[in-house]
Amino acid sequence: MKSSVITFPGSNCDRDMDVALKKFGFKNKMVWHADTELPKSDLVVLPGGFSYGDYLRCGSMASKSKIMKSVINFANSGGIVMGICNGFQILVETGLVPGVLLRNKYLEFICKNVFVKINDKKNKYFKNFDNEVLEFHIAHNEGNYFCTYDQLKEIEDNNQIAINYCDENGKIEDQFNPNGSIKNIAGIFNKEKNVLGMMPHPERMIDPSLSGEDGSLFFKNLINNLK
Amino acid sequence: MIVNEQIAVDHGLKENEYAKICELLKRTPNITELGIFSAMWNEHCSYKSSRLHLKKLPTKGKKVIQGPGENAGVIDIDDNDAIVFKIESHNHPSFIEPYQGAATGVGGIMRDIFTMGARPIANLNSIHFGSPQNKKTKNLLRGVVHGIGGYGNCMGVPTIAGQTSFDSSYNGNILVNAMTLGLVKKNKIFYSKAAGLNKPIIYVGSKTGRDGIHGASMASASFDEKIEEKKPTVQVGDPFTEKLLLEACLELMAGDSIIAIQDMGAAGLTSSSIEMASKGNLGIEINLNKVPCRETKMTPYEIMLSESQERMLIVLENGKEEKAKKIFDKWNLDFAVIGKTTKSKKIELYFDEEKVADIPINTLVENSPMYDRKWKKAKLPKKNKIKKEDIKHLKIIDVLKKILANPNVCSKEWIWQQYDHTVMGDTIQKPGGDAGVVRVHGTEKAVAASVDSSAVYCWAHPLTGGKQVVCESFRNLISVGAKPIAITNCLNFGSPENEENMGEFVECVQGIGEASEYLKFPVVSGNVSFYNQTKDQGIKPTPTIGGVGLIKDYKNMITMDFKEVDNLVLVIGKTEGHIDQSLFARNILDEKNGPPPEVNLFNEKNNGETMLKLIDNNLIKSAHDVSLGGIITAVAKMCIKGKKGINVKKPKYLINEIEYLFAEDQGRYIIEINKKDFKKVTDILHKNAVHFDDLGIINENELYINNKTKVTIDELSTSNKSWLTNYMSK
DSSP states (O other), rough: OOEEEEEEBBBOOOHHHHHHHHHHOEEEEEEEEEEOOOEEEEEEEEBBBBGGOOOTTTTGGGSSSSSHHHHHHHHHTOEEEEEHHHHHHHHHHHSSSSSSSHHHHHHHSSEEEOOOOEEEOTTTTTTOOOOOOOEEEEEEEEEEEEEOOHHHHHHHHHHHHHHEEEEEEEEOGGEEEEEEEGGGEEEEEEESSSEEEESOGGGGGGGGTTTTTTHHHHHHHHHHHHO | OOOOOOHHHTOOOOHHHHHHHHHHHTTTTOOOHHHHHHHHHHHHHHHHHHHHHHHTTTOOTTTTEEEETTTTTTESSSTTEEEEEEEEEEEEHHHHHHHHHHHHHHHHHHHHTTTOOOOOEEEEEOOOOOOSTTHHHHHHHHHHHHHHHHHHHHOOOOOEEEEEEGGGGGGSEEEEEEEEEEEEGGGGGOOOOOTTTTOOEEEEESOSSSSTTHHHTTTSOOBBBGGGGGGGGGGOOHHHHHHHHHHHHHHTTTTEEEEEEEEEETHHHHHHHHHHHHHHOOOOEEGGGGGGGTTTTOOOHHHHHOOOSEEEEEOOOOEEEOHHHHHHTTTTOOOEEEEEEEEEEEEEETTEEEEEEEEEEHHHHSSSSOOOOOOOOOOOOOOOOOOOOHTTOOOOHHHHHHHSSSTTTSOOOOHHSSSSTTTTTOOEEOOSSSEEEETTTTOOOEEEEEEEEEEOOOOOOOHHHHHHHHHHHHHHHTTTTOOOEEEEEEEEOOOOHHHHHHHHHHHHHHHHHHHHHHHTTTTEEEEEEOOOOEEEEOOEEEEEEEEEESSGGGGGOOSSSSOOOTTTEESSSOOOOOOOTSEEEEIIIIOOSSOOOOOOHHHHHHHHHEEEEEETTTTSSSEEEEEEHHHHHHHHHHHHHTTTTTEEESSSSSSOOOHHOOOOOOEEEEEEEEEEGGGHHHHHHOOOOOOOOEEEESSSEEEETTTTEEEEEEHHHHHHHHHHHHHHHH
């Protein structure tokens, strides 16, 4: 399986993602934001970080980078594109996934483990997953997912919610919502479910010595589903 | 503008210093030259009050590759790997403008690290605020935490450990000390010593603006009622540009183009160019029209004194300019050839084809003032005797809960949750433990780091306090299973012109020196911050020690959470019952006098080394050093972290229960061991003549004390975790 991780100026989880993808069997290539051609890939990842310093609106400048034209074409032709954290913010800015990401409800950066419940398994990312609940890790300042009422209805009707913040038993309640996201949304798909944007960082959960190992489950499952 | 004595005084120079400048130059300096002198001769850059005493610190050791004098210290961690690290203060700017002050402190220290070719792998910080009741404290705390997070998070470097304290002596002068560790290959370390004639001097990074002019001078003076006017001296940080600068520099460093490199920190272009020339015993010529400027019509004076952030100065090999420029173009950073090295041994500046400064380098560096300031030796205070009637009514559990909720002991999760502590994917011990630990990427090794300070002990008796901080750092590293290697220090004091404050400095440094010599824990880098003072009110002496240690196999790292019910808990080291200056004495009995706990370096070393032997033999399940709040506080924290309880039994010593549980004697650890290992453990302890107490057995979820009194761990946890969150949300 071939993957590509895009490095924007200010990306800082690109190496971590590279390490994770390689660990679980992807042949990964790092792709520079100013390139125009995407290498042949089975998976394209927009990594976390602070692309362009997040100075205008998180992800907005990166969404206009040269390479993004190819990424958007790739996504529109059914290619698997995953945006993590700042990558999710970039996806939102391109319009590949609906909604926006606002500043966290309590206006503070949050770095901690959270539980998320898988909402939909009819997609390449979560198909065949045994678990319903995963322990993931978040680290962000703008992860407060928001969309209009009409958009929300559409998202729900199409089952586009990928994961919701919950407790360890999968209970989705306000008190387990770390950032104020509407409906505890932690990640969403596009309509066709080949594009996933999510705030949690599975690449930080790939070793028992780190914050946990549910990231390992995620990547193992992903590569198997893509085969 | 014609320079005179009054203008020099307005620049923070003393009358005699101005006279010395005129004498050295054999003429009156012009305004640009005066600016350069004031920047180089202020306390912050010249160390004029501290140099004499810092020389006495032990700085050498088998593992030391580079001691003080460079951008940062470097230690050997085997296999051609080295760790570059340093701590630095950003106290004055952080009080004036907490967000930018703290942010640029973090940015500055990271630049010191990657200037040497190392990729930053961990950040730490030690921050000190006034009393929680002080009306400024909350905003300062929030601003500083946001600033540290804002910069470090954007850079993608994990913040792995820290220390926060509150004390009314910081009401008018908060402390923000930032530390960074970087990883480098031993054969790829870069230094700031220029070499060779006619080599191009390159300016890279952000453009120069009018921000931060006189920042270093501001940090070399006490505060008064005009403090608000000093806001423009605070620099403004741009972590995004610094991230680009980091990547561009490391990319350039992978090749062989660089002769010397120096970041523009305090006193900007002035100190960076002069330091490089001075170390290489060369001259330097700069055309100031070539310096990329953010604003129009900047004068030579402003260009030389600006402390705009995210800039570097490089001496390049001839002919490598194009290749280097390509890299900086790729990262969208300014790149300009602004001058060259010369044999003149002078700094010569040109602007609009006119020579605007011409100063021999040695007058700025070697001939800068050095003072042997008057200082007063501190007396060891007399011991207090605790009166029975003062403690008779005390209920141990209530006292414990109070201590766990004390601002200086309580959980600092509210703070460190705002720092990205997991980016880079190698953080194996998060904040909240004895030390932060990160793996050396792609290897079995891990590096542990801790920051410590004990201002109360230093205030009570500076010599003892100085020793104690080093020992505490030593213990914190050992508690996570790391072998301590070296330290960096950040010496925060009041005015050196005050004999008491100067005495505190001299004796703390002496204490640090004695302990680091004895423990073979040398000082490889550091920074002095004087004038942490508002009018004539100085802070408590606060030397901060940043310690670094190595864990050979990260799988053997120790954490402090109790692991298993029925395991045994021992106290390593002897408890004499020293209550004076303890948290218990100060906060429960309201007794602020008396000496700090004595430091016995032999015991520290012996206990620590024996701990490492136990760890090497895989005999320790969890460990924690005993510090603020004594044995019972340490044990309670291990219970809270491990969500387990313990039955504590006071050994049959002569001292009473309160003294045993709350005393802050030094050189002690709490360890958890498996019952079946008891003999193996005690054999090693006996063999090394280390005193230990059998403290108790781990249970499910309650803390029992001598079978008399108990409390659930949930209750203790609530006491420990709620204070800061409640305080900040009010």
